[in-house]
Amino acid sequence: MLVDGAPRVACVTPARRVAGRAVTTVDGLPADERTAWGEAFCATGASQCGFCTPGIVLRLAALRAKGSADVDGALLAHLCRCTGWRTIGEAFAAYGLEHPPRDLDAASRRATIEGRVPQRVGPDVPLGGGGFADDSAPVDALVAVPDGGGGWAVGETLTEARALAGKVQGRRTTAYPRHPLEVPPGDWAVTLRTTWVEPAYLEPDASWCAPGGEPATPLANGGAFGGKVGSMAPAVARRLADEHGRPVRVLLPREDVVRQGPKRPPVAAGAAVDGTGVVRVVRTAGVVDAIRTHAPGLVVEEVDVPGPSTSGALRAAGWAEAHVLVAGARGAAGPVRSPSGAVAEAEVGEAGVRVRVSCGDPLDEVCLRSYCIGAAHMALSWVTSEGIATDEDGEPHDLTIRSFGILRAREMPPVEVEIEPSSGEPVNGSDAVFAAVAAAAWIGEGCAQDWPTRTTRRT
């Protein structure tokens, strides 16, 4: 938002700070500017789920009004989980230009394949038209938030529900993420330990439901790359609506998403140059099969440890780790074939990241490229920077979106994407890119055992 014309991050600005001042949201931009920003973001693939973009559009509008072009600097206060930043800079440069005609239905099909849940591409999405559950709730709906004791505090307004819950939202910690598993003994060429990684979707889980009705999906516009697939919000909204006889809007604040949402399961593993090895992984449905199917030479041991819940639905869970480990042991990133049948190859060097992907008919190259850049960003972040700190009991202590270690725009190198032309069946390509970039990045760093490879917490 703009406050008296200056950009401010709405999600951390208390309403009392803007009392009596002029607040402009993306809806308050002049119509021609709104249209031009929506089209520039759409034309460059600079928006996927579209949750972060209304704020970013205002930030860039203010930057442009100032006559500056320091997009990466302007984005320091923002986070985008999806795009990998680079296309946002392209959108800034494309503002007000003519854009080539495009089949947005085909783009939406590609976005749906890459996101694995329905996603729509269009110039309204970056302007907040993604159809998020919390935007569509009736204004008179009751509001429910977790009460901290396993139940729900229900009030007439969000303020009232929060007051009833009586909780103070969490902060980040200065603690460093732990590695809960030890590498199995063996004569290994490489060893790897990872920690719990938060999917870190920007829109916290939300749903609403009328009595006897169907709850709004928390997956619009996109499912956070598997992070929201098992969200509790719809079932809770349905139950509370029936109990109260009124529509109920259910919101999980960030702290509750971190405490209760699924994480990428940690592993500790060793592998030899012939591709054999042992992987210990925190017990997670589906992950053992994912590892064994991708790398039959790896023996998998499931381990129970105290910690946050984990999910095999997260992007490339298990098989990406298996690919990284075997590629590291062999000392060559090589191509990776995903379970979907896509093939990707990546190089990570001084000049940036180069990615080649073959995933059937691209349907829409702008969209596919955007997802590949986003996957490259997620992979670089995962290897070098992401992870949440937990205590010995496994309780998460990193409770804000800024504490998860997501690489910022200034830290993100350029990404070149080469898409193999094909008229074959389109399949998900960005998951293969994710695994390929992770392997190339790790090998480029000399296969340091512990991820994230950075040894200090970010400020």
Ligand code: FES
């Ligand atoms: Fe930025 Fe999804 S498009 S968070």
